[in-house]
Amino acid sequence: MMNRADLAKIHIAKKELGITDEAYRDMLHLHFQVDSAKDLKPQQVVVLLNKFRAKGWRPKKSTAVKHGRSGHIRKNDNFIEIKPGPNAKQQRYILALWNSLGYDVARLHARCKKQFNVERFEWLEDDHDLFVLVTDLRQRCMNVGIDPEPN
Structure with missing residues (x-):
């Protein structure tokens, strides 16, 4: 089952690369035999995101701040x-x-x-x-x- 973060990455990459809905659906069907990214297996998600990277897409670095067990704030x-x-x-x-x-x-x-x-x-x-x-x-x-x- 695909998680929401991976689905979001896929759609962000699609948008940032300017891939049309038709081209995106063709890519899913051609490479993975699925009609929706929701149907991808976890390893297929990695392959798809790497295909987007090969086209020049770079995910934004996370600037999320986490709280450790001690309560101190630490970066990624x-x-x-x-x-x-x-x-x-x-x-x-x-x-x-x-x-x-x-x-x-x-x-x-x-x-x-x-x-x-x-x-x-x-x-x-x-x-x-x-x-x-x-x-x-x-x-x-x-x-x-x-x-x-x-x-």
Whole structure:
């Protein structure tokens, strides 16, 4: 089931790109065999949004302010600072793949905790673990039609 935020992104992208209703419906039918974006599966939403990105659409960055457990205000948590070092290039590549798939960074931290027993992604330094992540994310990108090669 599609969530409202994804549906809103699709319609904002359609409007900002100037895609006509007819062209939009043709795109949905041609690529996904559906008549409405409401009928898209979550992975199809990612593919459609990536098609819009390929046409030049860029989603606006969220400036939402969140309140943490302690009550302090903090800005968007969907950012990870990569420190310079021997693994920085590979970590940035993983983040680029992760973002191109439309995944939330909190899920990356959760995956690192579960799969590699490391609390946060930026603390993942083992070459083999980084290789495992790159390999998996590259395959996921190819499965949904995203070019995983860095520009």
